[in-house]
Amino acid sequence: xxxxxxxxxxxxxxxxxxxxxxxxxxxxxxxxxxxxxxxxxxxxxxxxxxxxxxxxxxxxxxxxxxxxxxxxxxxxxxxxxxxxxxxxxxxxxxxxxxxxxxxxxxxxxxxxxxxxxxxxxxxxxxxxxxxxxxxxxxxxxxxxxxxxxxxxxxxxxxxxxxxxxxxxxxxxxxxxxxxxxxxxxxxxxxxxxxxxxxxxxxxxxxxxxxxxxxxxxxxxxxxxxxxxxxxxxxxx
Amino acid sequence: xxxxxxxxxxxxxxxxxxxxxxxxxxxxxxxxxxxxxxxxxxxxxxxxxxxxxxxxxxxxxxxxxxxxxxxxxxxxxxxxxxxxxxxxxxxxxxxxxxxxxxxxxxxxxxxxxxxxxxxxxxxxxxxxxxxxxxxxxxxxxxxxxxxxxxxxxxxxxxxxxxxxxxxxxxxxxxxxxxxxxxxxxxxxxxxxxxxxxxxxxxxxxxxxxxxxxxxxxxxxxxxxxxxxxxxxxxxx
DNA sequence: AATATTAAATGTCAAAACAACTATTAATAT
DNA sequence: ATATTAATAGTTGTTTTGACATTTAATATT
Numbered sequence: 001x002x003x004x005x006x007x008x009x010x011x012x013x014x015x016x017x018x019x020x021x022x023x024x025x026x027x028x029x030x031x032x033x034x035x036x037x038x039x040x041x042x043x044x045x046x047x048x049x050x051x052x053x054x055x056x057x058x059x060x061x062x063x064x065x066x067x068x069x070x071x072x073x074x075x076x077x078x079x080x081x082x083x084x085x086x087x088x089x090x091x092x093x094x095x096x097x098x099x100x101x102x103x104x105x106x107x108x109x110x111x112x113x114x115x116x117x118x119x120x121x122x123x124x125x126x127x128x129x130x131x132x133x134x135x136x137x138x139x140x141x142x143x144x145x146x147x148x149x150x151x152x153x154x155x156x157x158x159x160x161x162x163x164x165x166x167x168x169x170x171x172x173x174x175x176x177x178x179x180x181x182x183x184x185x186x187x188x189x190x191x192x193x194x195x196x197x198x199x200x201x202x203x204x205x206x207x208x209x210x211x212x213x214x215x216x217x218x219x220x221x222x223x224x225x226x227x228x229x230x231x232x233x234x235x236x
Numbered sequence: 237x238x239x240x241x242x243x244x245x246x247x248x249x250x251x252x253x254x255x256x257x258x259x260x261x262x263x264x265x266x267x268x269x270x271x272x273x274x275x276x277x278x279x280x281x282x283x284x285x286x287x288x289x290x291x292x293x294x295x296x297x298x299x300x301x302x303x304x305x306x307x308x309x310x311x312x313x314x315x316x317x318x319x320x321x322x323x324x325x326x327x328x329x330x331x332x333x334x335x336x337x338x339x340x341x342x343x344x345x346x347x348x349x350x351x352x353x354x355x356x357x358x359x360x361x362x363x364x365x366x367x368x369x370x371x372x373x374x375x376x377x378x379x380x381x382x383x384x385x386x387x388x389x390x391x392x393x394x395x396x397x398x399x400x401x402x403x404x405x406x407x408x409x410x411x412x413x414x415x416x417x418x419x420x421x422x423x424x425x426x427x428x429x430x431x432x433x434x435x436x437x438x439x440x441x442x443x444x445x446x447x448x449x450x451x452x453x454x455x456x457x458x459x460x461x462x463x464x465x466x467x468x469x470x471x472x
Numbered sequence: 473a474a475t476a477t478t479a480a481a482t483g484t485c486a487a488a489a490c491a492a493c494t495a496t497t498a499a500t501a502t
Numbered sequence: 503a504t505a506t507t508a509a510t511a512g513t514t515g516t517t518t519t520g521a522c523a524t525t526t527a528a529t530a531t532t
Contacts, residue, residue, distance in 0.1 A: 003325045008287045009245035012317070012328055051244045051326065055317035079315045079330045081248070081291035089239045090287065092248055092328070094315045162480075179482070180520065202479040203529040223467045228520070231459045398509075415511075416491065438508045439500040464491070 011091040014059045015046035015130065017077070017137035018067070020102030021154040023163060025119050025170050027102065028134065030126070031066065032114035037088055038127040044134070045113065046093065059096040066113055073099040073153040077133075077140055085129050093129075097137045099153035139234065145171060146230035147223050149190060152211050160198050160206035161185070168226060172233045176226075184226050190215050247327040250295045251282035251366065253313075253373035254303070256338030257390040259399060261355050261406050263338065264370065266362070267302065268350035273324055274363040280370070281349065282329065295332040302349055309335040309389040313369075313376050321365050329365075333373045335389035375470065381407060382466035383459050385426060388447050396434050396442035397421070404462060408469045412462075420462050426451055 018029035033043040045066045049058045055076065064070055077095040085091065102117070118124065120138065125131065145151050151167055152159075165181055185191060192212050197205035227233065254265035269279040281302045285294045291312065300306055313331040321327065338353070354360065356374065361367065381387045387403055388395075401417055421427060428448050433441035463469065 004247060004284070004327075007247055007284045010248050010285070011240060011243055012246050012248070048240070048243045049246070049317065049328075052319055054319060055315060055328075058317075076314055078312055079291055081285065081294075081330070083288055083290060091240075092291075094317070160480090177521070178480085179522085182481080183519095197528095199528080202527095204478070204480050204527045205529095206480060221467055221470060225519095231457055234457060396509095413492070414509085415493085418510080420490095433499095435499080439506075440498045440508055440510090441500095442509065461490095 011086075011089060012049040012055075013046050013091050013093045014049060014055060014062055015044040015093050015095050015133060016059060016063050016066070016074075017044060017095060017097045017134055018063070019097060019099050019137075019141065019154065020105065020117060021151075021167050021170070022102055022117070023166065025121075026154075026167075027117040027119055028123060029066070029105070029115055029117055030123065031116075033127060034113070041127045042124045043127045044095075044130045045115070048091075055094050059094075059098075063096075063098055066115060067100060067105050069100060069104060073150065077137055080129060080133065082129070087128075093133075095133050095137065097141060099141075099150060101154065101156050103156060142171060142230075142234045146227055146234065148220055149188070149216060149224060152190075152216070158194060158196070158198075158208040158210055160201070160208060162201065162206050164209075172227055172230070174227070174233060176228075180228075181226065184224075188215075188219070188222075188224065190219070247322075247325060248285040248291075249282050249327050249329045250285060250291060250298055251280040251329050251331050251369060252295060252299050252302070252310075253280060253331060253333045253370055254299070255333060255335050255373075255377060255390065256341065256353060257387075257403050257406075258338055258353070259402065261357075262390075262403075263353040263355055264359060265302070265341070265351055265353055266359065267352075269363060270349065277363045278360045279363045280331075280366045281351070284327075291330050295330075295334075299332075299334055302351060303336060303341050305336060305340060309386065313373055316365060316369065318365065323364075329369075331369050331373065333377060335377075335386060337390065337392050339392060378407060378466075378470050382463055382470065384456060385424070385452060385460060388426075388452070394430060394432070394434075394444040394446055396437070396444055398437065398442050400445075408463055408466070410463070410469055412464075416464075417462065420460075424451075424455070424458075424460065426455070 020027045020029065029045070030042045031045050032040050045062055047058065047062045049055065053061065059074055063072055063074060074096050077097055080093045080095065083090055085093070123134065126134065151171065154167060155163060161182060165176060165178055169176055190212055191209040194208040194210060196208045198208055199205035256263045256265060265281065266278045267281050268276050281298055283294065283298045285291065289297065295310055299308055299310060310332050313333055316329045316331065319326050359370065362370065387407065390403060391399060397418060401412060401414055405412055426448055427445040430444040430446060432444045434444055435441035
C-alpha cells in the first residue's frame with residue numbers, strides 16, 4: 001500500500017537516565033558525547049531508533065551497549081518533542097529511566113563511551129535538554145518509589161536493612177525512624193531474612209535479606225508507605 | 237550545520253483519548269477514520285505532528301479540531317513505537333488523555349469527524365493498537381485519580397456531591413460510603429459550597445459546590461485517599 | 473579474661489485516621 | 503397534612519501511625 005503523503009518525517013531517539021546507588025548516595029551514569037554537535041560534552045546515553053526496532057528495544061540496546069547489562073529495570077518516562085531541542089535537526093526523544101546494581105556495572109566497564117558516575121547533586125551541565133530530562137527522571141523515581149518497591153532494583157540480590165534505609169533516606173533526602181521503617185517493611189512481607197550477615201559495616205553485622213520475588217511481582221502495584229508524608233518530599 | 241546522516245526518519249503522530257462523564261458513566265469520544273487504511277472504522281482522534289509544532293501543541297491542535305474546546309486538561313501518557321503498529325508506514329504515536337466537561341462539548345458538535353461518545357464498557361473495536369491505548373489510558377486515569385484530584389476536570393464548574401460521588405464510583409466500579417466520602421472531601425478543603433441547589437435530581441435538592449482553584453493548584457501533588465484501598469481496584 | 477566499642481535490632485504507647493454503621497432533615501408530591 | 507425521596511450529620515471500635523530509648527551481638531582493646 002502507499003505511504004502517507006505530504007507528511008514530514010523526523011528522527012527518533014531514546015535517551016536513558018541510568019541510576020545507581022553506591023551505598024551512600026544515588027548516582028547517575030553520564031557519557032562524553034562522541035560526535036558533533038556538542039562533542040565531548042556530558043550527555044545522557046542515547047541513540048537513534050533503527051527501522052526495525054521498537055522503542056523499548058532501542059532503549060535496551062543502548063543500555064546494553066553502555067553497561068554490558070541485560071534484563072535491567074527500564075521504564076519509559078516521556079517523549080520530548082520541542083522542535084528546537086536538537087539544533088541540528090528536529091529529533092523526538094523518548095526517555096527511559098534505568099535502575100541498575102552499580103556493582104554489577106563496575107565489573108563491566110567499557111571505556112569507549114567515557115562513562116562516569118556522578119552524584120545526582122553535582123552532575124555536570126548536560127547538552128540540549130538532557131538536564132531537564134534528568135530533573136524529570138528524578139521526580140519520577142521519587143514519585144514512583146514512594147508507592148512501589150522499585151528501589152530494590154538498585155541493590156544487590158542480598159542486601160541489609162541499613163543499606164535499604166540509607167537508600168530511601170538519600171532518595172528523599174530525609175531521616176527515617178528505623179523502627180517504624182522496619183515495621184512497615186515487615187508488614188509488606190516482601191523480604192526474606194537470610195542466615196548470613198554482612199559484617200563489613202559493623203562489628204555486630206547486619207543480616208542479609210533478599211526479595212521475595214513472587215510477592216514482589218504479585219504486589220508491585222500495591223501502594224506502599226515507607227516514607228511518611230511522601231507528597232511533602234516530592235518536589236513538583 | 238549538517239544533518240545527521242545514515243539515520244532513518246519516521247512519522248510521528250499524536251492520539252488523544254478523550255474522556256467525558258455524563259452524570260452516570262465515564263465515556264470516551266471516538267471518531268470514524270476519514271482516510272485509508274481502515275477508513276470508516278472507529279479510531280482515536282489523532283494526527284501527524286507538523287514540522288513546526290511541539291507534541292503538546294499537536295495534541296492541543298487535534299483536540300481543538302475535534303471538540304472546539306481550548307485549555308482542556310491534557311496529559312501525555314506514553315509513546316507507542318512498535319515497528320508494525322501502522323501497516324502503511326512506521327509511525328510513532330504519542331498518546332494523550334484529555335478530560336473534558338461533556339456538556340461543553342455537546343454545544344460544539346462538529347460533524348466532520350463523525351465523532352461519537354461511547355460508554356467505556358462497550359466501546360467498539362478500534363483500529364491498529366488504539367484499543368491497547370485506551371486500556372492504558374483507563375489504567376492511567378484510575379491510577380492518577382486515586383491520588384490526585386483530576387476528576388474534577390470532567391465536571392462542570394458547579395457540581396454537587398452526589399455527582400462527584402457517582403463519578404468516583406463509576407471510575408472505580410465500586411460503592412463508596414457517602415458519609416466517609418464527604419468527610420474526606422471536606423478534609424481536603426478543595427471545595428467551596430455555594431448557596432444554590434440543584435433540584436433536578438431529587439426533591440430535597442443537593443447543594444452546588446465549586447473548586448477552590450487556588451488550593452487545587454497548590455495541593456495538586458498531595459496524595460488523596462478518597463477511595464479506600466485503591467490499589468485493590470486498579471487492575472494491572 | 474574482662475571491658476570498651478560500635479552499629480543493629482527491638483517494643484510501647486498515645487494520637488490520628490479509618491471504615492462501618494443509623495437516624496434525621498429538607499424539599500416536594502400526593 | 504402526610505408520604506416519599508435523597509441528602510446530611512455523628513458515633514464507635516479498629517487499625518495505623520509517629521514518636522521515643524534500650525538492649526544485643528560481635529569484635530577490638532587492654
